[in-house]
Amino acid sequence: MLTQPTVNLALVDDHKLFRKGLISLIELVSTKYHILFEADNGIDLQQKIDPKKLPDIILMDVNMPKMDGFASVEWLTEKYPSIKVLVVSMVEKEETIVRMLKLGVKGYLCKDVEPKELGEALEAVNNKGYYYTDFITGKLVHSLQNGNAEKQKELEINPINNQEKQFLELACSELTYAEIADKMCLSPKTIDGYRNSLFEKLKVKSRVGLVLFAIKNRMVNWDF
Amino acid sequence: MLTQPTVNLALVDDHKLFRKGLISLIELVSTKYHILFEADNGIDLQQKIDPKKLPDIILMDVNMPKMDGFASVEWLTEKYPSIKVLVVSMVEKEETIVRMLKLGVKGYLCKDVEPKELGEALEAVNNKGYYYTDFITGKLVHSLQNGNAEKQKELEINPINNQEKQFLELACSELTYAEIADKMCLSPKTIDGYRNSLFEKLKVKSRVGLVLFAIKNRMVNWDF
DNA sequence: TATAAAATAAGGAAAAACCCCTTTTCAATC
DNA sequence: GATTGAAAAGGGGTTTTTCCTTATTTTATA
Known part of the structure; x- marks a missing residue:
């Protein structure tokens, strides 16, 4: 055998x-x-x-x-x-x-x-x-078919990297930035940087803006 | 056996x-x-x-x-x-x-x-x-310790009134509380009160919590 | 291996959010 | 007219967010 x-x-x-x-x-x-x-x-x-x-x-x-x-x-x-x-x-x-x-x-x-x-x-x-x-x-x-590719292109010009994406998901919660930093095992100051760069990329002015963007673009993982 | x-x-x-x-x-x-x-x-x-x-x-x-x-x-x-x-x-x-x-x-x-x-x-x-x-x-x-049970009761007794509802909608935007107060022709301190009472009623801890609640319960009218 | 380009982190400060407690206003009711 | 209760507003404080600038560490690359 x-x-x-x-x-x-x-x-x-x-x-x-x-x-x-x-x-x-x-x-x-x-x-x-x-x-x-x-x-x-x-x-x-x-x-x-x-x-x-x-x-x-x-x-x-x-x-x-x-x-x-x-x-x-x-x-x-x-x-x-x-x-x-x-x-x-x-x-x-x-x-x-x-x-x-x-x-x-x-x-x-x-x-x-x-x-x-x-x-x-x-x-x-x-x-x-x-x-x-x-x-x-x-x-x-x-x-x-749904031209997801185009949206993807936009992201290639102005890409949201993995860290930022993970941060964005956590920002859609009642955690403070300090707690998010903790969860991501990073300094609060780094989180500060992620936030600022996302503010620019997504053209928003506040954390609520981040949350609204994430929800409108279905970047958060809860179904409602 | x-x-x-x-x-x-x-x-x-x-x-x-x-x-x-x-x-x-x-x-x-x-x-x-x-x-x-x-x-x-x-x-x-x-x-x-x-x-x-x-x-x-x-x-x-x-x-x-x-x-x-x-x-x-x-x-x-x-x-x-x-x-x-x-x-x-x-x-x-x-x-x-x-x-x-x-x-x-x-x-x-x-x-x-x-x-x-x-x-x-x-x-x-x-x-x-x-x-x-x-x-x-x-x-x-x-x-x-955080008296979660009692808060549940409060929501049933205290429905969200009209003013609070209007505030909640405006809170789901990038307006600051000061700007919301302005729009509603009220003192920022009154807005402060609305926020606090909604925090209690909805059992949330931050403005992001308000936004998430409003969206989950479809209290804002934008389609996404 | 030197160098450029990122990602990460820091300091400091102002604005906004958050919290507790008190006071005023005003309309409903006794 | 006095009483009461809810809505509105204020005083004053802490925490968190936001926004600068700058420094360090990692990574990529010429």
């Missing part, structure tokens, strides 16, 4: 219970997958990843504290371009999916899929190198 | 992958748990629950489409008060936890706990009837 080659995986998700469940499911799917390590977020990933023993595929969440999925994928494609990233997220927002695809992830799964699909996705990413469902393709096409 | 009695469980969570993972973990913890059924949300729960074969414990998510955790628990305690509900959510907001505890849930777990704690929680709920960690107790005590 042939022993099939081991496929090394890593998991990045801030919910331990979900990670453990996922691992348990993966083990049921096939014995060829081996979990190298788990991480709570991007920072944790950077610390746990071992250049001498890289995972083949990383299962990546989107919303995480400290360093989110976008920043993590950006860092990964820069540092370890050979690693294939499969996003497993509960976010179904078109913008999020498109943004992730642009960053070069090999697949995007929603957390409400069948465990079977997880197996298929892993299989596909491992063999073909990618796994794009009709759902994802649909989102992409729709994004193109 | 004694065969231990089976404990019947049901899961209500909109993310299938999480549900399946949870089941897989529960099966690892002990063989005495039997999953009667899974549901995507409250509506689905109502359809799948069988009065002739009720679960002993229901693992319940909070944020779900169609019918969320709050509504589901409310319905359950009304219809099947004997069923013990253990919340498993990623929401760590005090307000959410307190609201759930008021509805009578037997425990509240965050999705980032160790799988081991899930086992302990199930065990405790099954034997003692409840599982409240220090984390939960802490949130409760803090909530009591």
Whole structure:
């Protein structure tokens, strides 16, 4: 009997219970997958990843504290371009999916899929190198049709970077800037800088202006 | 050898992958748990629950489409008060936890706990009837100290009057309070009063809180 | 490796927001 | 006319936000 080659995986998700469940499911799917390590977020990933023993595929969440999925994928494609990233997220927002695809992830799964699909996705990413469902393709096409690209261009001229985006989301809450700085592990003065640069870019004059912009442009993650 | 009695469980969570993972973990913890059924949300729960074969414990998510955790628990305690509900959510907001505890849930777990704690929680709920960690107790005590319960009453007694409503709309803009006062032909100090009374009534702590409330409750008329 | 260009952080100060407590105004009612 | 209660306004203070300028640290790049 042939022993099939081991496929090394890593998991990045801030919910331990979900990670453990996922691992348990993966083990049921096939014995060829081996979990190298788990991480709570991007920072944790950077610390746990071992250049001498890289995972083949990383299962990546989107919303995480400290360093989110976008920043993590950006860092990964820069540092370890050979690693294939499969996003497993509960976010179904078109913008999020498109943004992730642009960053070069090999697949995007929603957390409400069948465990079977997880197996298929892993299989596909491992063999073909990618796994794009009709759902994802649909989102992409729709994004193109609705001229999302143009809006994106505007952002390319005047891009809101990842840090600023994360700050913007936190600014849409009752946290003070000091508390936001704390949450982002940055100096309040840096937050000061983010705010000022966003004020300029978004042409607003106050924090309320930031909130209104974020809501009008659906940059915050609560559905209402 | 004694065969231990089976404990019947049901899961209500909109993310299938999480549900399946949870089941897989529960099966690892002990063989005495039997999953009667899974549901995507409250509506689905109502359809799948069988009065002739009720679960002993229901693992319940909070944020779900169609019918969320709050509504589901409310319905359950009304219809099947004997069923013990253990919340498993990623929401760590005090307000959410307190609201759930008021509805009578037997425990509240965050999705980032160790799988081991899930086992302990199930065990405790099954034997003692409840599982409240220090984390939960802490949130409760803090909530009591801040007199959250009384404020709820105040809102029902004190509706938002016309002046306050007008102020609230203007507050959802980049106008300063001084400018709002000007527009409403009132002293800035009166505006000060409106703000304070709205802070109390709406249980918010800042102007951003006002804006978020107004938008969530569709009290401003711009379409987005 | 030197250098430019960013991101991050700091100091300081003025404006705005926030908070508590008191006083005035005014209309309703006894 | 006196009483009362709510709305409006004020006094005076703390905290947070906002806006300057400048310095340091990191990163990119020539």
